[in-house]
Amino acid sequence: MKTAEEILAAIKQALPEAGVELVPNPSPSAQHSLRLDPAHAVAVASFLRDDPELALDYCSNATGVDWPSREVTEKVKVTKVIEGAETVVEETVKRVEPGYLEAVYHLFSMKHAHREISGPVVLRMRTINRNDQVELPSLTPVWRSVEFQEREIFDLFGIVFTGHPDLRRILMWDGFEDHPMRRDYVDPDDYEYEPTAHDEVLKRAGEHKAGVVA
């Protein structure tokens, strides 16, 4: 089993045009990951699978992660002219980091399984945003094991996998519209009034049926 750095070097050598970067993982698990650029992801994935040294023939897990846009407060040093003299002032700047959706794949090698203890090789891909540019290339042609899992990511997170042979909802029903695993998902208001005397029940009932229940 090779480390993430060695695998990164092997990809760079075989596919110099592919953009791959190492994402360190600060946790004690030390499972670092490789972020692929979506344009070359299928080429990189098939290289990882078919290269005899790596032989990552088994894609165990595929899942999505939702990273909504968030406000970051940073302290920036700015040079300002105050009363004719240049001074360095620390300013607090707020900026919005745009959100994105991420697909994560965990790979192992069955061919080299018994060589030594192996951790997963983690691949990640990002969409451009969370709303209208949510396409990523499907890795199902390379690893059939992610066929249902990519359908699940599409269903629950809303990433559209181009090149997937059968991209439909899998757990929710076909007429369902939202993506329940997103962080900003709101439950539909399908509240049924039950005449219990709890304040919060009555309050919710009142919101639901404005005017009907006091």
Added chain:
Amino acid sequence: MMATAFKSYRPPVIEPSEEGDELLEVAMGPHHPSTHGVFRMDVALDGERVVKLKPVFGYLHRNHEKIAETASYLAAMPYTDRLDYFCSLTNNWAYALAVEKLAGLEVPERAQYIRVITAELTRIQNHASAIGFLLQEMGASGTPLMYAFREREKILDLFEELTGSRMMCNYMRFGGCRVELPKGWLDKVKTVVDGLPQFIDETEALLTSNEILMARSQGVGVLKPDLAVNAGITGPMLRAAGVNYDIRKVDHYGIYDRFKFRVPLGDHGDIYDRYMIRVLEARESVEILKQALKDVPAGPIMDPKSKIRGFRPKVGEAYGRIEAPKGELGFYLISDGSANPYRYRVRPPSLINLTVLEDMCLGQNVADVVLIFGSVDIVLGEVDR
């Protein structure tokens, strides 16, 4: 630019035998005795031959992952029992292992032994019931399943005494186990384990060279090893196809490197091999249990570093996996430093093992679909989550 030509695995398209023949579309399930819960297969039939099969999921979907993300790390532990409700102890272990990787916790010796003992007991009762259900679907109503449930009962009694619950055990914690063993529990386990080889012999005498079982299962639902690897099949199904991959041997998680046991492998990858692999695996589990019961050390059952309250792992992520009775059960966790997991993902072996259901059923008779499905050994609580 490198050529992107690579081998891709898709189910074959079967043409109808005669032109103009109409295909019969049948919805098997969602309420059918052989669907192990609520599960539907939309099958297209040409006569009795299956030419297309699409599984339909989601009847038991409750968004387990979202629920776990809104609760603390510990609060998800009892919820993992409900994934594969036959094997709550291995589910606990897989989740505990992932969190231990995320937070860097060590598990004391004694707890490791208890984990191995409970996990192997779980494996035996799971395989026994899986065989029982398979035979039930073959038409052997009663006897094999009742034999299996008689033995499962003894094991569940042990779980009840240890954890307070027969099926929803909620026993493991991050860095150890929840409670100390009751007095005399290990002796009771020894008695049960000593009786297990006799039970397996009995099952084998009843089934292994049974003509009906052989006629209905040999050469039916064949799964080729290269497809099995590519489709991420794990557990007894993969090993029945002849691929030597057992996570107990590959990862050496827990203390499995201390025990001597063999990994049984199949030759043909058909239903009969899957049955046989489960029998042989149960025998190996008995061997592991015998070795583990011999030297359970004294000592603490929890890592003193681990905190039950205010548990907040550092920022990062971890993927932990174990060899559950049905295949690779993995948990993928992302921590943002708060008390809830930012992302909590279950890698369900039951769902992923169904990827090749269509490939195995194509060209077979519709009556065999029930058997092929039964030989996968799934639990819908885990498929739909």
